[in-house]
Each structure stands twice: as C-alpha cells, then as structure tokens.
Amino acid sequence: MDLDIARFNLLCEAKENTSMLLNITSPIKEEYRKKLAENLLQEKNAKDGKKILVFKKKKRSTLKEDERLNYLLYCDKSGARKSYRHIPHLPERILDAPELVDDYYLNLLDWSSKNVLAVALGTAVYLWNAESGAISQLMQTSEDDDYVTSIAWATDGKHIAVGINSMEVQIWDASKGSQVRRMSGHTARVGSLAWNGPTLSSGGRDSRIINHDVRARDHIASTLKGHSQEVCGLSWSPSGQQLASGGNDNLLHIWDVASTEYLYRLSDHQAAVKALAWCPFQAHLLASGGGTADRCIKVWNTQKGTCLNSLDTQSQVCALVWSRHYKEILSSHGYSKNQLCLWRYPSMVKIAELTGHTARVLHLAQSPEGTTVVSAAADETLRFWKVFVASDKSNAIVRMHAKECGSLLLKAVQIR
Known part of the structure; x- marks a missing residue:
C-alpha cells in the first residue's frame, strides 16, 4: 500500500x-x-x-x-490635515537695556499705537522706533538720585506719561521731545499709570490712586482709596468703564468710572498683584497675576466679581498680555526659570515656554498690530518674541480691534 x-x-x-x-x-x-x-x-x-x-x-x-x-x-487626503501654528522659541531681536531698575513694583515698558517702544532706564526714558530702528532719549530726571518709576503711552501715540520717584507725574510730547506739564498729588513714588481718554490714573506708594484730567488746570478729578500699601498695577478696561488696581496688600480692586468707591474687593491672591490684563475679545474678563508667595494667574468676571479660573504657575507672575489674534495669554515670570509661558484660554493648557532671560522678566509690551511681544528683564536685555503671528482667520479679530482703537483715537488728548 x-x-x-x-x-x-x-x-x-x-x-x-x-x-x-x-x-x-x-x-x-x-x-x-x-x-x-x-x-x-x-x-x-x-x-x-x-x-x-x-x-x-x-x-x-x-x-x-x-x-x-x-x-x-x-x-489625496493630505489637504484635510489640520495645520498647526509654529511658535518661535528664540527671540527675533535682542536689545541691551542697561540700568533697568530691578524692582517688581514698577512699570517701565510700553509700546505706542504709532509703533514706538518706550523704556525707562534709570534716570532716563528712551524711545525705539520699531519701523526705522532709531533710538532717542526723551527725558532725564533733574536729580541724579531720582529715577523713573512708571511710563504709559496715551492712545494717540503722541503723548506719554512719566512717573518718577520724587512723587511727580510728567506728560511729554514724544513727537516734539518736550515736556507738556507736571502734576503733583502723591506723597510717595508713582509706580503705575493708566490712560482712559483724557483721564490719566496714577498709583502711588502712598496707597492712593489719583485720576487726573489732563485738560484742566486743576487736574485732580478724583482720588480712589482702597489699598493699604503701594499700588503696583493699574489698567482700564477696553470700554473705559472699569479700572482694575492691584496692590502690595495682595488686593485686587475693580472700580466703576462713575464712582470713587470700589465695585469689588477681591482678596484671593496671596501676594502682591502687579500683573493685570483685560481680555480684548470678551467684555468684563480680566486676568491678574500674583507675586512669589502666590504664583497664580486668575481670570475674573468683573461684572459679577467672581473668579472663573485659577492656575498655579509655580513661579512669580510679573506681567500678562492677551493675544489679539488667538484665545491665548502670555505671562512672564521670575524665579526659578525666568521664562515666558503661553497659555490657551479657557483651558489654561500651556502651549509654549520661552526661555533665554537670565533674571526675572519684569515687563511685557505688545506691538500695535499684535504679533510681537517684547520682554524686559532684570538681566538688562529686551527680547522680541513673534508669538502671535496672525492667520487669515484671526485677521478678522484684529480688524475689529483696530476699528475699536480707531474710535478711541478720535478722542484727541488736549493737554493744558
């Protein structure tokens, strides 16, 4: 077989x-x-x-x-893929800033609507034209032991307010390089300034906020009392109806434009409140940042006086800037990383971390078109970060914001 x-x-x-x-x-x-x-x-x-x-x-x-x-x-299905924005992790430009005062409670940097950056270095204020690159000195204190403690551009991009250690507020015409007027009223240094049309608000180490009407001979329109220590943060809302103030007493106050009594006293922070930023795309939305003992970014509904979100950043919060193109917020920090952090709102997920400064990043300012943010640090450098490059979709938000700013610019600041 x-x-x-x-x-x-x-x-x-x-x-x-x-x-x-x-x-x-x-x-x-x-x-x-x-x-x-x-x-x-x-x-x-x-x-x-x-x-x-x-x-x-x-x-x-x-x-x-x-x-x-x-x-x-x-x-080919490649066209259906979602595109992601590239965020440069290196600064576009670095400028020296010798004699930048290393003081958390001062406000020494601001960018005008006419694309001129102002920075206070010791006893002087310098202007840098972002278009031409030209640098000029605007002013210098009369006394060598005096120094500049705060600066703030008016919405017209022509006038700039300067607070100094000797308790005075000066207004300068940047186009002419001349002083327009001097205003007194504080009994200590003036560390914070904020414009609201023809009204200039100043915050002092004397714990007071003074509203100056720059058109009037008797310039003091009102005095706001609510803080018990130095007022280190001041910011008017985009509508001009509310003023936010932060102090070394760990308090955040919301003031109504028509009253001298605070609307809300918010005591959630556990350290000085210097960093303040109003949201450009949602009314009555304010972000605040606390100092070393607090380290938190808090987002507030200022219409109701309620905290919507709180984030522990693990570092001193020195400054905050909202993006005009995206629903994002940029923060600058002190010890231990001296970094800038970009957060997505409202999730507050960290998108990027920008490093390079070797000392705490005290100040932030945003360019008028909203694409670039400059940081000033105690390492005596200015670094320019192109973090908010606009897409076609976000340009609509920018045009709307520019239209609102344009209506504000129509209110010319007439200084007596």
Whole structure:
C-alpha cells in the first residue's frame, strides 16, 4: 500500500468537501450579503468581491461606481490635515537695556499705537522706533538720585506719561521731545499709570490712586482709596468703564468710572498683584497675576466679581498680555526659570515656554498690530518674541480691534 498516495487523496477530498460547504448558501444569507454591500459600499448594484467599506454617511455621488471606488482608493487626503501654528522659541531681536531698575513694583515698558517702544532706564526714558530702528532719549530726571518709576503711552501715540520717584507725574510730547506739564498729588513714588481718554490714573506708594484730567488746570478729578500699601498695577478696561488696581496688600480692586468707591474687593491672591490684563475679545474678563508667595494667574468676571479660573504657575507672575489674534495669554515670570509661558484660554493648557532671560522678566509690551511681544528683564536685555503671528482667520479679530482703537483715537488728548 502506497501511504503517500493515500494521504494525498484524503487531503484532496477534505479540501473539496470544505469548499463545497463554504459555497452552500441560503436565501437569507444572500439577502444579508446584498444589504451589507448596499450600505457599506453605498451602491444598490454593488458588485461581488468589492472590499472597500464606508462607515459614515456621505453625500450621494454623481460618479459611477467604478469611478467612485477608484477615487476612494487613489485620492489625496493630505489637504484635510489640520495645520498647526509654529511658535518661535528664540527671540527675533535682542536689545541691551542697561540700568533697568530691578524692582517688581514698577512699570517701565510700553509700546505706542504709532509703533514706538518706550523704556525707562534709570534716570532716563528712551524711545525705539520699531519701523526705522532709531533710538532717542526723551527725558532725564533733574536729580541724579531720582529715577523713573512708571511710563504709559496715551492712545494717540503722541503723548506719554512719566512717573518718577520724587512723587511727580510728567506728560511729554514724544513727537516734539518736550515736556507738556507736571502734576503733583502723591506723597510717595508713582509706580503705575493708566490712560482712559483724557483721564490719566496714577498709583502711588502712598496707597492712593489719583485720576487726573489732563485738560484742566486743576487736574485732580478724583482720588480712589482702597489699598493699604503701594499700588503696583493699574489698567482700564477696553470700554473705559472699569479700572482694575492691584496692590502690595495682595488686593485686587475693580472700580466703576462713575464712582470713587470700589465695585469689588477681591482678596484671593496671596501676594502682591502687579500683573493685570483685560481680555480684548470678551467684555468684563480680566486676568491678574500674583507675586512669589502666590504664583497664580486668575481670570475674573468683573461684572459679577467672581473668579472663573485659577492656575498655579509655580513661579512669580510679573506681567500678562492677551493675544489679539488667538484665545491665548502670555505671562512672564521670575524665579526659578525666568521664562515666558503661553497659555490657551479657557483651558489654561500651556502651549509654549520661552526661555533665554537670565533674571526675572519684569515687563511685557505688545506691538500695535499684535504679533510681537517684547520682554524686559532684570538681566538688562529686551527680547522680541513673534508669538502671535496672525492667520487669515484671526485677521478678522484684529480688524475689529483696530476699528475699536480707531474710535478711541478720535478722542484727541488736549493737554493744558
């Protein structure tokens, strides 16, 4: 007996029987197969043997079945991929800033609507024209032991307010390089300034906020009392209806433009509140940052006086800037990394961390078109970061913001 032939015959018979069993079908199975082909191939006369499956409904195609199957097989899907914005982690430019005072409670940097950056270095204020690159000295204190403690551009981009250690506020015409007027009222240094049309608010180490009407001979329009220590942060809302003030007493106050009594006293921070920034795309939304013992960024609804979000950044918060192009906020920090952090709002997920400064990053200022942010640090350098490059979609937000700013510029600041 030939065992090899016998084994071969048995195997062949088994394969034939198996294939016969597989080919046996019933009317129910056949109907199910057709329905499956119709739904998954989206074609009632789907041919046998097609193996392309579609698991979501699509619009009825005008293509023939063979053409559509070829399209599904060979079409390029790369255009459907989501594009991601590149955030440069290196500064676009670095400038020296010798004698920049290393004091957390001062405000020594501001960028005008006419694209001129002002920075206070010791006893003097310098202007850097971002378009031409020209640098000029605007002013210098009359006494060598005096120094500049705060600066703030008016919305017209022409006038700039300068607070000094000797308790005085000066207003300068930057286009002419001349002093327009001097205003007194504080009994200690003036560390914070904020404009609201023709009104200039100043915050002092004497814990007071003075609202100056720069058009009037008797310039003191009102005095706001609520803090018990130095007022180190001041910022008017985009609408001009609310003023936010932060102090070394760990308090944040919200003031109404028509009242000398604070609207809300917010005591959630556990350290000095210097960093203040109003949201450009949502009304009554304010971000505040706390000092070394607090380290938190808090987001507030100033209409209700409620905290919407709180984030522990693990570092002293020195300054905050909202993006005008994206729903993002940039923060600058002190010990231990001396970094800038970019956060997505409202999730407050960290998008990027920008490093390079070797000492705490005390100040931030945003360019008028909103694409570049400059940081000033105690390492005596200015670094320019192109973090908010606008996309086509975000340009609509910028145009709306520019339109609002333009309406504010129509209110010319007439200084007596």
